[in-house]
Structures are given as structure tokens and as C-alpha cells.
Amino acid sequence: xxxxxxNFIYASQSLFFKVAIQxxxxxxxxxxxxxxxxxxxxxxxxxxxxIIVGTKQLNKDNWGFVAGQMVYGIEADxxxxxxxxxxxxGFTLSRDEKIxxxxxxxxxxxxxxxxVRKEWGKSIKLHLSGGCSVxxxxxxxxxxxxxxxxxxxxxxxGFYIPIQNHFSIGYLYRYSFVQSDIADISAKxxxxxxxxxxxxxx
Numbered sequence: 001x002x003x004x005x006x007n008f009i010y011a012s013q014s015l016f017f018k019v020a021i022q023x024x025x026x027x028x029x030x031x032x033x034x035x036x037x038x039x040x041x042x043x044x045x046x047x048x049x050x051i052i053v054g055t056k057q058l059n060k061d062n063w064g065f066v067a068g069q070m071v072y073g074i075e076a077d078x079x080x081x082x083x084x085x086x087x088x089x090g091f092t093l094s095r096d097e098k099i100x101x102x103x104x105x106x107x108x109x110x111x112x113x114x115x116v117r118k119e120w121g122k123s124i125k126l127h128l129s130g131g132c133s134v135x136x137x138x139x140x141x142x143x144x145x146x147x148x149x150x151x152x153x154x155x156x157x158g159f160y161i162p163i164q165n166h167f168s169i170g171y172l173y174r175y176s177f178v179q180s181d182i183a184d185i186s187a188k189x190x191x192x193x194x195x196x197x198x199x200x201x202x
Contacts, residue, residue: 054195056094059188066107069094106140135189150180168199
């Protein structure tokens with residue numbers, strides 16, 4: 001099912017969402033401005049900004065009809081050439097809505113990740129990442145409206161292909177291990193995310 005992206009984002013305007021976006025924006029500004037000491041050599045810094053779109057698969061025992069969700073997100077990573085790894089941060093929103101037996105079922109997650117990423121290669125950039133994941137989840141159904149927030153870890157693997165000087169396309173699979181109580185039931189908020197990416201790098 002195709003959702004209106006604008007309505008989807010407006011539906012997720014929680015405090016969690018706003019704080020995550022502010023943190024990502026701050027990191028982007030820092031990576032773009034760069035330290036004064038590096039201004040004489042622009043090649044000292046590598047920065048990637050990406051939009052990601054795909055699917056998220058959650059635990060069916062906890063999420064039922066809405067375990068498979070569409071996911072949209074943004075992520076950024078940057079590295080000074082002397083650093084062994086990139087600093088990575090990103091935010092994704094996932095949501096699904098189904099009507100079963102006349103009852104509206106809604107599942108939604110807002111996920112903020114921060115960690116490190118290691119890259120290899122030139123014409124095709126392979127990468128592995130790991131770090132911390134914070135997920136806020138909301139479910140609506142037979143048990144009413146319930147929410148929960150948990151903290152855990154995430155790991156991902158993928159690749160991207162640089163196009164000309166500044167653009168890229170790629171693929172990423174990420175899994176987050178996060179658990180929290182929703183309606184007094186221990187639920188798995190994390191899951192597998194499979195996405196395509198379109199990026200800008202310099």
C-alpha cells in the first residue's frame with residue numbers, strides 16, 4: 001500500500017522525532033562546516049548524505065497484521081581522512097495500517113541510530129556499521145492505543161556506487177535489537193530493514 005509521505009511525516013511529529021531531526025541536523029552542520037584547520041585541504045573530509053526507502057520487518061508475534069511496514073529515512077556519515085571509521089547517524093520512520101474484521105490496526109516506529117561505519121573499495125563502496133539504536137513505537141488495535149520506547153544496538157551491511165563526482169545509489173540491510181514494554185507486554189521494537197539509498201557525497 002502506498003502512503004502519502006507528507007501525511008506520514010506529519011503523523012510522526014512527536015518530541016522523539018523532533019529531537020532526532022535536530023541531532024542529525026547538528027551533525028550535518030558540523031560535517032559541512034569542517035574545522036578551520038582543514039579549510040586549506042578540502043579532500044581531508046568525506047561526507048555522505050542519503051535518503052533511504054524500503055521495507056521493515058518486525059516480529060509477527062508482537063506486531064501481527066502490521067509487522068511488515070514501509071520505511072523512509074535519512075542518514076549521514078562523515079570522516080576525517082586520518083580517522084579509521086566514519087561517524088554515522090540516521091533516522092527512519094516506518095508505518096503500516098490495515099483493516100481486519102472491521103478494526104483498524106496501526107503500527108509505527110521512529111528509530112534513531114548513532115554509531116560508526118567502516119568502508120572499503122573505490123568503484124563500489126562496501127560498508128559495515130554498528131552502534132546504538134533508540135526506537136519509539138506506537139500500536140493501535142484491539143488493545144487500544146499504546147506506545148513504548150527502548151534502547152538497544154544495531155548493525156548493518158551494504159554498499160553504494162559513486163556516480164560522477166557527488167552522487168551515489170546503493171543498498172543497505174540493517175537489523176536493530178531493541179525491546180520495551182507496550183501495554184505491559186514485553187515487545188520487540190527492532191527488526192530488519194531492507195532499503196535502497198540515493199545519496200550526495202563530497
